[in-house]
Amino acid sequence: MNGKLGCLLIQLPPSLEFDPELVESFFKVLPTAISFAVEFRDLSWMTEETWELLRKYDVAYTIVDEPLLPPEMQLTSKIAYFRWHGKGTRPWYNYRYDKDELKPWVPKIKEIAGKADKVYGFFNNHYHGYAVENCLQVLEMLGELTPRQTEAKKNIENHFEMLVKVQKPSLESFIEPKKLMKMTARDLLKTFIDRQRLRRARDIKDRELSIQEVTDKQVKALIRDYRITIDLEKQLILHDCSDWERVSSDKRFCKHIGKLFLSLEKKKTSDILKQIRSEKESWQFKSYPK
Ligand SMILES: [Zn+2]
Numbered sequence: 549m550n551g552k553l554g555c556l557l558i559q560l561p562p563s564l565e566f567d568p569e570l571v572e573s574f575f576k577v578l579p580t581a582i583s584f585a586v587e588f589r590d591l592s593w594m595t596e597e598t599w600e601l602l603r604k605y606d607v608a609y610t611i612v613d614e615p616l617l618p619p620e621m622q623l624t625s626k627i628a629y630f631r632w633h634g635k636g637t638r639p640w641y642n643y644r645y646d647k648d649e650l651k652p653w654v655p656k657i658k659e660i661a662g663k664a665d666k667v668y669g670f671f672n673n674h675y676h677g678y679a680v681e682n683c684l685q686v687l688e689m690l691g692e693l694t695p696r697q698t699e700a701k702k703n704i705e706n707h708f709e710m711l712v713k714v715q716k717p718s719l720e721s722f723i724e725p726k727k728l729m730k731m732t733a734r735d736l737l738k739t740f741i742d743r744q745r746l747r748r749a750r751d752i753k754d755r756e757l758s759i760q761e762v763t764d765k766q767v768k769a770l771i772r773d774y775r776i777t778i779d780l781e782k783q784l785i786l787h788d789c790s791d792w793e794r795v796s797s798d799k800r801f802c803k804h805i806g807k808l809f810l811s812l813e814k815k816k817t818s819d820i821l822k823q824i825r826s827e828k829e830s831w832q833f834k835s836y837p838k
Pocket residue numbers: 774787788789790791792802803804805
């Protein structure tokens with residue numbers, strides 16, 4: 549690691565409940581030349597016995613910010629380890645912290661920093677880059693930003709500002725998760741396609757559509773000569789009509805995609821559309837590569 553290794557994180561599965569003997573047998577064989585932090589994922593570990601065990605083996609307790617566990621301020625080794633997972637739902641790590649949510653952490657970090665040799669802080673809240681932004685914001689609040697980090701922070705904040713301008717997210721495009729779960733396939737479809745296009749979708753004859761594949765991973769179809777691929781794993785819709793070039797940038801459907809969703813089983817349509825709606829930001833509507 550060329551001197552860059554701060555410590556190794558041992559992340560335990562959520563299924564592992566309090567079992568000090570098991571964990572101790574593992575701690576016993578850890579090399580002492582490397583620092584370790586352990587992240588528990590079940591409430592049963594939040595006990596004095598756990599902190600004592602960690603102190604005995606000089607393993608850092610990972611102070612987490614996540615929806616399931618309380619943020620316990622425990623310093624159990626020479627190093628302190630903070631980990632911010634975000635507070636989102638499905639998944640939690642799709643989350644952008646507000647500055648007001650980060651501020652209360654500043655005195656906590658300072659307090660722990662006064663007692664530890666070194667403090668590590670990791671943001672694992674987003675795969676689009678919010679982690680970088682949030683991390684730099686905390687460093688700034690701590691008064692620890694270097695000139696280079698100041699520059700980086702400016703760049704990433706500008707980047708997100710531009711994205712907001714381009715995407716023009718509107719309140720009406722947001723549907724509460726509870727409401728979303730109750731919506732019918734037809735109502736869901738209407739949130740993706742305007743009335744004219746939906747009417748034209750209904751005018752397409754069934755024989756013009758050929759559904760080639762419907763699995764949990766993807767749906768493939770042909771309408772006339774146009775291809776449609778819905779890749780549920782990659783969160784990607786590929787299609788190739790000329791209207792698609794217009795509507796896809798707003799993440800809307802053309803009549804062909806409309807026809808496909810009208811023709812799939814209702815359950816399948818609503819499953820897929822709920823997935824797209826609830827993670828619309830991650831979904832890509834694209835043309836087939838040429
Ligand atoms: Zn089309």
